[in-house]
Amino acid sequence: MSESHAAAAAAAPAVQSDAARVLQDVFGFSSFRGAQEPIVERVLAGQDTVVLMPTGGGKSLCYQLPALLRPGVGIVVSPLIALMHDQVEALRLLGVKASFWNSTTTIEETSAIRRDLLAGNLDLLYVAPERLLMPSFLATLNDIANGPGIALFAIDEAHCVSQWGHDFRPEYLRIAEVTSYFPRVPRIALTATADAITRREIHDRLRLLEAREFVSSFDRPNIRYVVEEKQDVRAQLLRFLQTGDDGASFRGSCGIVYAQSRKRTDEIAEMLRKEGYDALSYHAGLGSDVRSAVQQRFRREDGVIVVATIAFGMGIDKPDVRFVAHVDLPKSLEGYYQETGRAGRDGEPAVAWMAYGLADVVQQRSFILSSDGSPEHQRVDQMKLDAMLGYAEAATCRRRLLLAYFDEESGDCGNCDVCLDPPELWDATVPAQKVLSAVIRTGQRFGAGHVIDVLTGKLTAKVEQWDHQELPTFGVGADLSGPEWRSVVRQLVARGVLSPDPTRMGALTVTEASRPILEGTARVELRRLSAAPAKVRKTRTSSSRGAAESTASDDDKALFEILRDERRVIADAESVPAYVVLPDRTLWELVTTRPATTDELLAVNGIGPVKAEKYGATFLALIAAHAPAVRP
Numbered sequence: 001m002s003e004s005h006a007a008a009a010a011a012a013p014a015v016q017s018d019a020a021r022v023l024q025d026v027f028g029f030s031s032f033r034g035a036q037e038p039i040v041e042r043v044l045a046g047q048d049t050v051v052l053m054p055t056g057g058g059k060s061l062c063y064q065l066p067a068l069l070r071p072g073v074g075i076v077v078s079p080l081i082a083l084m085h086d087q088v089e090a091l092r093l094l095g096v097k098a099s100f101w102n103s104t105t106t107i108e109e110t111s112a113i114r115r116d117l118l119a120g121n122l123d124l125l126y127v128a129p130e131r132l133l134m135p136s137f138l139a140t141l142n143d144i145a146n147g148p149g150i151a152l153f154a155i156d157e158a159h160c161v162s163q164w165g166h167d168f169r170p171e172y173l174r175i176a177e178v179t180s181y182f183p184r185v186p187r188i189a190l191t192a193t194a195d196a197i198t199r200r201e202i203h204d205r206l207r208l209l210e211a212r213e214f215v216s217s218f219d220r221p222n223i224r225y226v227v228e229e230k231q232d233v234r235a236q237l238l239r240f241l242q243t244g245d246d247g248a249s250f251r252g253s254c255g256i257v258y259a260q261s262r263k264r265t266d267e268i269a270e271m272l273r274k275e276g277y278d279a280l281s282y283h284a285g286l287g288s289d290v291r292s293a294v295q296q297r298f299r300r301e302d303g304v305i306v307v308a309t310i311a312f313g314m315g316i317d318k319p320d321v322r323f324v325a326h327v328d329l330p331k332s333l334e335g336y337y338q339e340t341g342r343a344g345r346d347g348e349p350a351v352a353w354m355a356y357g358l359a360d361v362v363q364q365r366s367f368i369l370s371s372d373g374s375p376e377h378q379r380v381d382q383m384k385l386d387a388m389l390g391y392a393e394a395a396t397c398r399r400r401l402l403l404a405y406f407d408e409e410s411g412d413c414g415n416c417d418v419c420l421d422p423p424e425l426w427d428a429t430v431p432a433q434k435v436l437s438a439v440i441r442t443g444q445r446f447g448a449g450h451v452i453d454v455l456t457g458k459l460t461a462k463v464e465q466w467d468h469q470e471l472p473t474f475g476v477g478a479d480l481s482g483p484e485w486r487s488v489v490r491q492l493v494a495r496g497v498l499s500p501d502p503t504r505m506g507a508l509t510v511t512e513a514s515r516p517i518l519e520g521t522a523r524v525e526l527r528r529l530s531a532a533p534a535k536v537r538k539t540r541t542s543s544s545r546g547a548a549e550s551t552a553s554d555d556d557k558a559l560f561e562i563l564r565d566e567r568r569v570i571a572d573a574e575s576v577p578a579y580v581v582l583p584d585r586t587l588w589e590l591v592t593t594r595p596a597t598t599d600e601l602l603a604v605n606g607i608g609p610v611k612a613e614k615y616g617a618t619f620l621a622l623i624a625a626h627a628p629a630v631r632p
């Protein structure tokens with residue numbers, strides 16, 4: 001096989017056009033995305049490669065396409081058994097000969113796969129890491145290598161080698177042992193986790209020391225980031241869903257709502273159902289059959305909203321998730337980025353929305369303190385929480401902050417709430433001094449509520465009980481409203497000037513950082529509490545539901561619904577998710593271009609010859625039957 005590598009490398013332009021041809025003919029895409037092309041070329045040339053690309057970046061193509069062009073079968077190692085079926089079905093719909101072999105595969109299926117492998121009848125085989133390590137599988141690999149050949153090894157979710165990560169899989173440490181028996185077969189390791197430690201571990205533990213690394217930007221420009229101050233989170237969530245952030249409702253869209261506790265996910269799902277949304281809750285307290293039913297409905301159906309604890313996540317590769325909402329503060333930016341990254345994998349506009357308040361900080365602090373981790377561990381958790389708070393309270397572009405956290409520089413994005421509707425900053429030095437002095441004078445033993453009552457001069461039973469109406473600070477803050485004071489307190493907490501003590505019901509205490517403020521040597525500039533909840537200006541170019549949809553005429557929308565219904569019927573018949581048949585984007589392109597011939601159909605992005613042959617006649621007939629659009 002090494003000669004053919006050399007030939008392939010020498011004949012680079014020819015290889016490139018082969019790749020472009022397969023891209024068009026099999027996948028139906030007119031051009032490569034991001035770094036796909038150089039990655040594909042490298043793998044085609046038989047060289048080891050490490051690919052770091054954000055979720056939705058298009059990693060799969062980087063090994064699927066070379067596997068089709070290189071002789072033999074591509075072996076894909078993936079820990080996500082639940083997804084293998086859909087991945088393989090999606091490939092088969094493209095006319096690719098693919099199979100998976102894992103613990104769910106029956107004995108009959110196994111022998112059929114083995115036959116296909118040895119006869120050179122498979123392009124791609126997905127296997128779980130446990131399978132790869134089995135001596136019997138190794139023997140099969142050996143037979144293939146001596147027969148039709150192994151095109152490549154793709155190691156998906158390569159961060160599973162990292163013992164520091166949440167997804168550590170001990171079997172991943174032994175993958176290199178297996179691949180070392182086949183030194184001529186190129187390996188490609190892929191992940192969406194990019195931090196430096198994980199990258200080093202991938203190179204070391206998969207023995208990919210010579211591999212070239214391709215790092216894509218981790219920016220997800222189609223995701224809009226929006227954060228609101230939490231007041232009445234249910235009402236806020238409903239408003240967000242009803243109006244999007246520009247009047248385009250999320251009704252009928254697929255989304256995920258993350259909440260802190262099981263009870264809360266149940267309650268919020270219930271509330272959404274009452275409001276007519278197709279919402280389901282998902283958490284570790286549900287039986288595994290219920291959980292997999294929820295996963296299944298989410299993956300297969302349009303417009304399902306899952307309200308989940310963080311238990312819902314890995315292995316969700318649904319491309320058309322239009323929003324991810326956090327009704328509670330996540331504990332780290334890594335987690336937040338991963339969760340919000342599940343939105344908009346198809347590249348269409350999507351929104352990451354979050355509501356956060358002071359109670360979230362107190363709760364997260366208490367989680368950290370009550371965890372049984374070492375002091376060192378707690379310190380790290382606290383630092384992560386501080387970074388999260390910095391993001392939540394950001395007065396500058398949120399995307400810039402997020403990317404900077406992952407060591408990537410960028411300019412202002414123009415697609416986050418801060419960029420679109422910059423917050424007003426005000427000199428809050430005097431109010432900050434008032435809060436600090438009220439905290440100190442009441443003995444650093446009360447939560448924000450009582451401190452604010454003292455400041456605004458409210459004669460509550462608690463105030464009287466402690467004689468706090470006698471304090472010189474009593475009523476000195478009547479110039480600001482209760483919510484305005486809460487906003488001041490929250491921002492002081494986020495900056496570490498005040499610290500709520502979760503072991504004493506959130507009692508506020510002052511920190512070292514308060515000294516210069518009290519002494520009058522430091523100015524405090526804060527965001528003004530916005531009168532209206534995070535609204536976004538109308539001057540933007542795209543909507544939260546997709547540019548095509550927002551500008552579509554009623555006639556276009558009607559045709560879209562007709563095509564979508566047909567897609568549903570096909571998806572059910574083939575028992576695959578609807579987006580596997582054709583993604584939304586492709587349906588919209590059909591609506592706007594209204595192809596009348598097979599050639600016109602093939603020009604639509606996402607339709608290759610196999611899909612054109614299978615569904616072309618049906619869709620062309622539906623389009624023809626629909627009253628033609630009046631075009632200028």
Ligand code: ADP
Nearest residue numbers: 029031032033054055056057058059060061319
């Ligand atoms: P990842 O595995 O990196 O999360 P996928 O491989 O699932 O991403 O790809 C994400 C989406 O992008 C899929 O819907 C895929 O069909 C689409 N895609 C990938 N490459 C291209 C391309 N070159 N042109 C258009 N769409 C693409």
Ligand code: ZN
Nearest residue numbers: 397413416419
């Ligand atoms: Zn921005």
